[in-house]
Amino acid sequence: MITVEQLTKTFPNPGRDVVAVDHLSLVVPRGEVYGLLGENGAGKTTTLRMILGLLAPTSGYAEVDGFRSVESPDAVKARIGLVSTSAGLYQWLTPRELLLFFADLYGVPDETAAQSLDNLSRLFDLKDFLDRRSATLSTGQKQRVNLARSLIHDPPVLLLDEPTRGLDVLGSKVIFDFIAAARNLGKAVIVSTHRLDEAERLCDRFGLLHKGRLMHEGTMSELRMRTSCDTLTEMFLKGLSAADLLEARN
Numbered sequence: 657m658i659t660v661e662q663l664t665k666t667f668p669n670p671g672r673d674v675v676a677v678d679h680l681s682l683v684v685p686r687g688e689v690y691g692l693l694g695e696n697g698a699g700k701t702t703t704l705r706m707i708l709g710l711l712a713p714t715s716g717y718a719e720v721d722g723f724r725s726v727e728s729p730d731a732v733k734a735r736i737g738l739v740s741t742s743a744g745l746y747q748w749l750t751p752r753e754l755l756l757f758f759a760d761l762y763g764v765p766d767e768t769a770a771q772s773l774d775n776l777s778r779l780f781d782l783k784d785f786l787d788r789r790s791a792t793l794s795t796g797q798k799q800r801v802n803l804a805r806s807l808i809h810d811p812p813v814l815l816l817d818e819p820t821r822g823l824d825v826l827g828s829k830v831i832f833d834f835i836a837a838a839r840n841l842g843k844a845v846i847v848s849t850h851r852l853d854e855a856e857r858l859c860d861r862f863g864l865l866h867k868g869r870l871m872h873e874g875t876m877s878e879l880r881m882r883t884s885c886d887t888l889t890e891m892f893l894k895g896l897s898a899a900d901l902l903e904a905r906n
């Protein structure tokens with residue numbers, strides 16, 4: 657389970673500080689896929705970095721299965737699988753070496769790691785290139801290795817930061833299937849994206865972020881009732897104009 661409580665991050669900036677995340681609160685239980693949605697600069701990546709313990713909040717806190725990201729960074733990292741399109745592979749390692757290396761980093765016992773490698777190799781169809789150097793793999797093959805890497809320590813929580821950025825239809829489908837599988841495995845999942853059409857099909861519940869603040873939160877039907885809009889895009893545009901009008905007035 658992921659708990660975020662009044663999480664706030666302010667970056668110092670000459671002239672006026674940037675409030676990247678502003679008193680954000682949300683809870684994601686196991687087996688739920690939560691879409692953290694927002695335009696460029698809305699605060700999605702900053703939120704994920706604070707949950708991961710890579711960035712200290714200005715105030716508030718994030719918790720993973722009861723462990724706080726600031727106080728227990730190692731326990732938190734051990735419980736999170738991160739999928740990010742910006743994460744590269746170690747080019748000189750084979751997928752087998754890479755996956756076992758990460759299992760070792762996370763302190764997974766050798767026997768469990770070997771079993772996980774076997775399962776993930778089957779799940780992501782890695783066996784044809786398991787012993788080839790990562791540098792020689794295609795983009796799609798690298799993507800599958802990256803997904804396997806996020807699960808090698810069997811984390812209860814998955815964070816996906818713009819997981820389909822730069823991927824074609826097939827690559828995106830691999831991600832969609834991965835998210836559906838994660839839900840079925842009972843993981844608590846946060847997907848950060850600004851691709852609202854995709855999110856609508858993928859997620860169980862949504863948080864619409866604008867300038868670090870949660871504008872709306874709920875399931876699709878709750879949001880439809882609350883906003884009288886049909887799609888996330890409409891909700892977003894309506895919410896944005898209301899928020900921007902408010903800002904212009906203040």
Ligand SMILES: Nc1ncnc2c1ncn2[C@@H]1O[C@H](COP(=O)(O)OP(=O)(O)OP(=O)(O)O)[C@@H](O)[C@H]1O
Nearest residue numbers: 667674676694695696697698699700701702703850
């Ligand atoms: N290290 C930093 N120093 C100063 N400002 C920062 C820093 N990191 C992020 N910001 C600012 O915080 C705000 C939120 O950034 P963030 O990267 O979290 O947004 P995002 O929703 O992930 O955007 P995108 O979809 O473009 O990746 C932006 O205004 C950004 O410029």
